[in-house]
Amino acid sequence: MSSLGKRRPARSASGMSGLSRGAPTPRGEVRSNRSAPTAPGQVEIESLAHDGRGIAHRADGKAVFVDGALPGEVVAIAVHRSRKRYDEAHISEVVTPSGQRVTPPCPYVERCGGCDLQHMDIPAQRHHKASVLAELLDRQGIQIRGEVEVLATADQHYRRRARLGVRVDAEGGIHLGFRARRSQRLVSVEHCTILVPALSELLPTLKQLLATLEAPRHVGHIELLYSDQGASVVVRQLRRHPTDQQRWQRWAQQRQLHLAQWIGREQPALEWLWPQQEPRLTVTVPSLAGDLALAYEPHDFLQANNGVNRMMIGSVLEWLGPAAGDTTLLDLFAGLGNFSLPLASAGYRVTAFEGQAEMVERLALNAENCGLHVASHQRNLHDSAVVAALFAEHAADVVVLDPPRDGAEAVCRTLAGQASVTRILYIACDPATLARDAAYLLQGGFAVRRVAMADLFVHTSHLESMLLFEREQ
Numbered sequence: 001m002s003s004l005g006k007r008r009p010a011r012s013a014s015g016m017s018g019l020s021r022g023a024p025t026p027r028g029e030v031r032s033n034r035s036a037p038t039a040p041g042q043v044e045i046e047s048l049a050h051d052g053r054g055i056a057h058r059a060d061g062k063a064v065f066v067d068g069a070l071p072g073e074v075v076a077i078a079v080h081r082s083r084k085r086y087d088e089a090h091i092s093e094v095v096t097p098s099g100q101r102v103t104p105p106c107p108y109v110e111r112c113g114g115c116d117l118q119h120m121d122i123p124a125q126r127h128h129k130a131s132v133l134a135e136l137l138d139r140q141g142i143q144i145r146g147e148v149e150v151l152a153t154a155d156q157h158y159r160r161r162a163r164l165g166v167r168v169d170a171e172g173g174i175h176l177g178f179r180a181r182r183s184q185r186l187v188s189v190e191h192c193t194i195l196v197p198a199l200s201e202l203l204p205t206l207k208q209l210l211a212t213l214e215a216p217r218h219v220g221h222i223e224l225l226y227s228d229q230g231a232s233v234v235v236r237q238l239r240r241h242p243t244d245q246q247r248w249q250r251w252a253q254q255r256q257l258h259l260a261q262w263i264g265r266e267q268p269a270l271e272w273l274w275p276q277q278e279p280r281l282t283v284t285v286p287s288l289a290g291d292l293a294l295a296y297e298p299h300d301f302l303q304a305n306n307g308v309n310r311m312m313i314g315s316v317l318e319w320l321g322p323a324a325g326d327t328t329l330l331d332l333f334a335g336l337g338n339f340s341l342p343l344a345s346a347g348y349r350v351t352a353f354e355g356q357a358e359m360v361e362r363l364a365l366n367a368e369n370c371g372l373h374v375a376s377h378q379r380n381l382h383d384s385a386v387v388a389a390l391f392a393e394h395a396a397d398v399v400v401l402d403p404p405r406d407g408a409e410a411v412c413r414t415l416a417g418q419a420s421v422t423r424i425l426y427i428a429c430d431p432a433t434l435a436r437d438a439a440y441l442l443q444g445g446f447a448v449r450r451v452a453m454a455d456l457f458v459h460t461s462h463l464e465s466m467l468l469f470e471r472e473q
Contacts (some may be wrong), residue, residue: 013147042076042095045069050132052461061368064089068119068182070098101126105156106193106459112136113181115194115459121459122155128452129463136431140439142448144387149452151315151466155306161304164203166210166219174216175252176207194459196420199224202257206233209251213244225298227281232258234298236424238265240350249274260298270298286310288317288346294336294366300359305456311315312454312466313342316425320398323347330396332381332411333403337363337374339427343400344372351394352376384410391418401426407433409440416444424469431465438467445470 032343038044043064048330054069054404056077056311063086069075074096077089094101104118105238117125123350136146165186167175177189188207190198202224210216220236231312235248252259252274262268268370272278276321282304284291296302303309316339323329327348331340334352343352351375354360360378367374381403387410399421401408407430415421428434438448 001353007336030191030339036333038074039076040357041093043093044158045071045073045098046077046192047071048128050136050461052120052128058087061277066091067116070100070120070124072096073098073101075333095116104167108177108189110188111187112178112189113183113187114192116461118459124460126150126152126453126455129461133431133451133453133463133465136435137438137448137451140442141433142438144448144451147161149315149450150455151308151311151452152455152458153305153311153371155458156193157196157200158292158307159192159304160196160199160306161302162192162195162199162224164206164222164224166216166221172175174207174210176203176222186354195224198225198227202231202233202255205251205255209247211240212247215239215241215244223298225302227283227296228293229258229279229281230297232260232279232281234263234270235259236268237261237263245273246382257287271296285342286313286317287342289345290342290373290469292345292366292370294338294341296336297358297362300362303338303456308454308464309338312427312452312464313339316400316453316467317342317346318425318428319466320346320348320425323349327398328394328396329398329400331374331402332408333401334363334376335359335402337366337376339402340376341367341370341372345370345376348398350374351396353379353381353390355380355382365421381408381412382406384413387411387414390408391415395420396427397421398423401425403433405429405430405433407437412437412440414453416440416446418444422471426467426469428465428467429462431463434467438469441469443471446470 012036023334045056047055049055049065054066056064056066065088066077067090068309069091073094075091076093076095078092079087081088087181100121101119102121106115107120109118123318130150134144134148144161164176165179166353167186175186176190179185180187190204196266217240218237218239221440223234225232248259258279259273259274260270263271282295284293323346329343329350331350331352332356334340340350340352357378358377363376378465379390391414399415401411415424448467449470450468452466456464461463
């Protein structure tokens with residue numbers, strides 16, 4: 001393995017991303033050798049970019065990124081954006097389809113910007129994501145031993161939270177839905193194939209309700225949540241309107257839903273409209289002693305895919321195993337306690353750190369309600385001086401990281417020099433920042449032992465990843 005700043009030997013392309021040609025064919029994928037001629041306006045797709053777009057080259061060598069295209073396909077294209085080094089295009093006709101092409105399950109796929117891989121079969125989607133993760137790690141000199149593990153469940157009706165845009169057009173027509181791809185334009189939807197059924201079924205009746213409001217333009221957006229207590233609807237209400245509020249309350253009461261509103265423009269406040277007393281919303285997570293209930297508020301971060309989140313927690317417990325003796329563990333970017341509490345239940349002496357004060361309080365309350373001891377603290381984990389002081393004060397055998405998209409660079413720089421830490425489990429929502437941070441850990445004497453790709457957002461190019469590092473002896 002190589003370290004930061006060192007040159008590594010040339011590698012063969014993964015065949016699933018980048019601009020290189022002639023890469024090896026991934027299992028089950030039809031690849032092009034560009035030997036077959038194409039008609040004017042047509043290109044042959046050679047590979048996939050990380051974001052799932054097909055990559056082709058024109059006769060003059062200029063690269064073209066094609067929405068919705070698959071490797072091995074010949075497609076007629078229309079360029080919608082031309083740049084100096086490459087063009088961006090969409091398909092006007094699939095001339096020769098790939099064996100991986102399927103009919104998208106969603107009727108809105110051509111307009112809605114939410115799911116960009118529905119034209120690709122599920123095995124190919126997951127193979128692509130695992131290959132992207134492996135390639136980004138390889139760029140940092142991190143060689144994976146064996147296959148990338150894949151954590152996945154259902155490919156439909158998996159999402160338990162969503163934000164819907166609301167727009168009133170010039171004629172007074174109501175539009176409720178999601179943003180179009182690379183646009184602020186709203187695409188109205190009557191149902192959504194990735195939302196859990198209890199949330200998808202609300203879409204038509206929500207649109208009907210919006211049409212009855214006296215001031216629908218005062219509604220900014222609507223959030224849908226699904227918890228152990230069922231469906232919740234949170235309305236972004238820009239200005240208070242008592243008559244419309246009563247309509248919302250009657251609607252929620254008839255359907256026995258939890259209903260809240262964020263009221264005000266500058267500093268909105270959360271108010272519960274039905275029931276009027278604040279409900280206790282919970283989600284369950286697994287532990288070695290059974291399920292644990294974690295309380296949360298509508299604005300808290302919560303993994304959208306419950307099934308895969310449970311699999312991730314199960315993998316964390318399996319990879320780390322039960323605590324051996326008095327094993328100390330630091331959980332950084334701990335949130336509600338998604339990993340802290342299951343690990344405390346497995347016998348680890350857990351200290352959790354989180355940047356938001358509200359979440360620190362929530363984690364402490366969740367630990368108390370679950371009968372577990374987890375010390376929770378607020379820290380800015382992106383500040384190098386704060387992180388250095390944290391590790392000087394809190395020694396640890398094991399560290400778990402679950403940072404936001406910008407990663408945990410300050411933490412990993414410091415961890416590289418922490419001799420007492422023997423294992424690090426890094427959960428990442430951005431494989432590029434994970435690869436960057438992992439390079440610091442390799443430089444500090446750690447080696448990658450296990451790698452998994454968690455398919456939290458099926459039909460999209462987004463991937464979650466998990467890496468287990470152990471200090472080499």
